Amino acid sequence: MARKYLPEHDSPRQIRLTPKFYIVMGGRAAAAALEDQLYFDVLISAWRTSRGMSLPMSSEQVVEFFAHETHHLGYGQILDHKRDSLAMTPAETQVWDFLVATMMEGSATLLINGHEKLDNLENQPDVKSYLANVPDLLPAMEKVLRSALRGPLPDEAFAEASSPFFDMGYHATGAVLLAAIEKKRGLAGVMDVLADPRRLLAAYNDCASESTVAFRFDSALADQVAHMGKSGSR
Numbered sequence: 164m165a166r167k168y169l170p171e172h173d174s175p176r177q178i179r180l181t182p183k184f185y186i187v188m189g190g191r192a193a194a195a196a197l198e199d200q201l202y203f204d205v206l207i208s209a210w211r212t213s214r215g216m217s218l219p220m221s222s223e224q225v226v227e228f229f230a231h232e233t234h235h236l237g238y239g240q241i242l243d244h245k246r247d248s249l250a251m252t253p254a255e256t257q258v259w260d261f262l263v264a265t266m267m268e269g270s271a272t273l274l275i276n277g278h279e280k281l282d283n284l285e286n287q288p289d290v291k292s293y294l295a296n297v298p299d300l301l302p303a304m305e306k307v308l309r310s311a312l313r314g315p316l317p318d319e320a321f322a323e324a325s326s327p328f329f330d331m332g333y334h335a336t337g338a339v340l341l342a343a344i345e346k347k348r349g350l351a352g353v354m355d356v357l358a359d360p361r362r363l364l365a366a367y368n369d370c371a372s373e374s375t376v377a378f379r380f381d382s383a384l385a386d387q388v389a390h391m392g393k394s395g396s397r
Contacts, residue, residue: 168234168274170358172241180237184229201232217289231271238267238357245359249392257315258308258388261325262360265304269337270357279350281342281375284335293335296327300336301378303327308364309384340367343374361389 166180185202203225211217220228242263251259272290277283284290293300307324310316316324328336340363344352347370356362364385371379 166237168270168354168357169237169241170354172244172358178237178240180233182229182233182236186225199236201229203228211289215288218287227276231275234271234275235267238270241358242267242360251392254312254315255391257311257321258391259360261304261307261311262363262388264325264328264333265337265340266357266360266363267337268333269335269339269341270353272334273338273341273345274353277338277342279345281338284338290331290335290338293331294339296332297335297339298376298378300327300332301339301376301380304336305380305384308388309381312384312387339374339376343367343370346370346373361391363388365389 166178169178172178182199182201185200187202187204188206189204208217208220212219246256246259246263249259272284273279273281276287276290281294284294303324307321310324311321315321341353341356344356344366348355348366352366352370356366364380365388367374368379368382368385
């Protein structure tokens with residue numbers, strides 16, 4: 164499942180997916196990915212369920228969790244190679260990092276946890292509340308990207324500007340953007356954007372009529388992002 168949703172790439176290295184899976188009781192977080200070691204904490208999961216923060220996880224959902232995190236491991240290798248092939252300025256690198264976080268979490272959330280459909284995420288309490296915030300998150304995303312391109316922003320300022328996307332914000336925002344692209348262009352269109360996150364804004368604008376959110380990115384910004392690193396591509 165994790166490898167199924169990896170985009171085509173031109174990396175000379177084989178994408179290795181050899182994670183070690185652990186189910187623990189009493190970890191430092193509900194779940195974590197430490198290099199190739201992935202763990203899921205059943206105690207924190209049970210506590211979240213008891214507080215109505217999430218539904219009880221079935222065995223299939225635990226498998227999806229590990230697939231979600233394993234997808235990050237493979238996709239991260241592809242994105243690292245793509246980034247290394249570009250000669251981006253520090254400002255462009257900051258924008259790239261934001262796009263990567265959005266695509267990394269959004270793709271795994273929509274394709275694996277949502278089984279390629281946004282409607283399936285509406286039934287997941289941990290994502291649903293953030294999906295409701297996406298009409299505010301998209302303008303915030305545009306503001307972050309525009310500010311970063313003028314910068315780069317100091318680390319603290321960038322973290323503060325990105326803070327609305329922490330927790331499940333990146334997940335929900337990326338899922339909504341990719342869902343619109345999937346409706347118009349199909350899964351192949353999503354894979355095309357995943358292969359190069361610089362394409363995201365322009366691709367979404369072309370598919371915005373299919374979006375659950377009435378929003379379009381500034382076309383000049385979308386074009387600028389699409390051409391990041393090209394002046395000095397290696």
